[in-house]
Amino acid sequence: MKRMSSAERRSELIRAAVRVVGRDGVAAATTRAIVAEAGMSLASFHYAFQSRDEMMRDLIAYVVEEESNAAMQSLVVSGDIRSTIRDGLQAYLDLLVQEPAHELAMFELLHYTLRTPGMQDLAQQQYLNYHSSVTRVVEAGARTAGIEWTVPSVDIARMIVTVTDGVTFAWLADRDTDAAGRVLDFAADALAALAIPLNDTSFSSAPPVLPANAFKETHR
Amino acid sequence: MKRMSSAERRSELIRAAVRVVGRDGVAAATTRAIVAEAGMSLASFHYAFQSRDEMMRDLIAYVVEEESNAAMQSLVVSGDIRSTIRDGLQAYLDLLVQEPAHELAMFELLHYTLRTPGMQDLAQQQYLNYHSSVTRVVEAGARTAGIEWTVPSVDIARMIVTVTDGVTFAWLADRDTDAAGRVLDFAADALAALAIPLNDTSFSSAPPVLPANAFKETHR
DNA sequence: GTCTATAAGGAGATAGAC
DNA sequence: GTCTATCTCCTTATAGAC
Numbered sequence: 001m002k003r004m005s006s007a008e009r010r011s012e013l014i015r016a017a018v019r020v021v022g023r024d025g026v027a028a029a030t031t032r033a034i035v036a037e038a039g040m041s042l043a044s045f046h047y048a049f050q051s052r053d054e055m056m057r058d059l060i061a062y063v064v065e066e067e068s069n070a071a072m073q074s075l076v077v078s079g080d081i082r083s084t085i086r087d088g089l090q091a092y093l094d095l096l097v098q099e100p101a102h103e104l105a106m107f108e109l110l111h112y113t114l115r116t117p118g119m120q121d122l123a124q125q126q127y128l129n130y131h132s133s134v135t136r137v138v139e140a141g142a143r144t145a146g147i148e149w150t151v152p153s154v155d156i157a158r159m160i161v162t163v164t165d166g167v168t169f170a171w172l173a174d175r176d177t178d179a180a181g182r183v184l185d186f187a188a189d190a191l192a193a194l195a196i197p198l199n200d201t202s203f204s205s206a207p208p209v210l211p212a213n214a215f216k217e218t219h220r
Numbered sequence: 221m222k223r224m225s226s227a228e229r230r231s232e233l234i235r236a237a238v239r240v241v242g243r244d245g246v247a248a249a250t251t252r253a254i255v256a257e258a259g260m261s262l263a264s265f266h267y268a269f270q271s272r273d274e275m276m277r278d279l280i281a282y283v284v285e286e287e288s289n290a291a292m293q294s295l296v297v298s299g300d301i302r303s304t305i306r307d308g309l310q311a312y313l314d315l316l317v318q319e320p321a322h323e324l325a326m327f328e329l330l331h332y333t334l335r336t337p338g339m340q341d342l343a344q345q346q347y348l349n350y351h352s353s354v355t356r357v358v359e360a361g362a363r364t365a366g367i368e369w370t371v372p373s374v375d376i377a378r379m380i381v382t383v384t385d386g387v388t389f390a391w392l393a394d395r396d397t398d399a400a401g402r403v404l405d406f407a408a409d410a411l412a413a414l415a416i417p418l419n420d421t422s423f424s425s426a427p428p429v430l431p432a433n434a435f436k437e438t439h440r
Numbered sequence: 441g442t443c444t445a446t447a448a449g450g451a452g453a454t455a456g457a458c
Numbered sequence: 459g460t461c462t463a464t465c466t467c468c469t470t471a472t473a474g475a476c
Contacts (some may be wrong), residue, residue: 162386
């Protein structure tokens with residue numbers, strides 16, 4: 001294989017590992033499977049990384065970063081707050097149905113961090129990241145829809161993550177998309193009940209502007 | 221080791237495997253680890269089971285059955301429906317905090333079924349079981365609390381499972397018990413809003429009786 | 441029925457030629 | 459820097475003595 005810097009090689013290996021994990025799962029992501037996917041020799045792996053665990057740490061940091069970015073780039077405001085929430089949740093469900101292996105892989109990676117000694121901190125970081133990303137989306141959504149949350153937005157975010165995680169797990173098991181949709185209906189109603197319209201007559205008139213879109217993938 | 225019937229040996233191996241999976245995870249539950257836990261020789265394993273996968277199938281059927289039973293045996297009615305729901309959810313959270321490895325193991329087993337070819341049906345069965353167990357609890361709870369659900373009870377059950385799964389995952393990652401409690405507060409409010417009091421003047425007077433307790437573990 | 445010993449293969453990691 | 463060949467360990471599964 002041609003020469004490349006250690007950094008290049010690490011990045012190519014990580015991207016190969018992401019594909020293997022997404023397709024076949026964490027357990028199948030052996031060093032051999034990863035180098036085969038990347039078209040490298042086995043020795044190159046250990047030239048770039050000291051160990052498989054070191055690579056896994058980097059891989060997890062990489063995907064968490066990627067997902068947090070994805071969460072921010074898609075909130076389509078659809079009139080009232082209830083529709084906005086419901087559409088955002090639906091967009092996540094669509095994503096899940098379209099690429100189930102990806103969501104399953106994210107759960108498996110979390111399990112890996114929870115089971116691997118010395119990596120619990122990474123698991124905590126992973127959810128801290130999700131929750132703060134979704135919090136930002138929730139706050140942007142409130143401004144755009146002209147509402148105010150009656151509970152802290154970080155709690156709203158946690159509820160959204162709770163619902164998407166729960167729906168994901170059940171759907172992965174039973175593939176009942178209609179039932180998942182009914183749960184999202186319920187969640188959207190319940191969350192919208194925590195919003196109150198901003199009294200926008202108290203100031204001039206211009207409704208609070210700000211982001212044009214954010215939401216959709218919710219997280220992960 | 222002393223002689224025992226094949227059935228006995230299978231059951232002892234499964235119980236040993238449950239302990240290993242609960243303590244160290246699915247990946248650590250090798251045939252060697254299991255027979256060591258059970259105090260048997262490696263050959264005994266393959267005398268009782270044709271393969272490790274066959275044992276895993278039996279193990280999963282065993283724990284699913286166990287959990288479904290557990291769900292039914294604890295609903296403490298605490299006055300109104302909102303408190304009943306909240307207390308049931310809290311009991312589940314207490315269980316999670318007390319024995320996190322157990323809940324993590326249940327998720328890992330579901331992943332195992334989702335990833336193992338020819339076992340997807342088991343995953344479906346697993347959730348069908350949970351949902352129907354919780355449905356029965358939800359219906360019993362309605363009768364005891366004298367309310368009626370405004371949506372099918374199987375949907376109520378699915379929402380409860382969604383919330384407990386989602387809360388479990390986030391808690392396993394960040395161990396934020398207070399935040400988990402706030403999500404459960406919200407869930408209890410939202411679910412209680414789907415109940416309407418039964419007009420118990422329409423019949424004689426005796427409120428619908430029935431079970432003395434069911435709930436608490438919710439599922440799993 | 442139950443054991444010890446071993447087969448057969450896959451894993452992570454490394455040595456050493458180029 | 460990159461490769462092939464190999465080391466060592468651990469896995470599931472089986473053969474064959476008792």
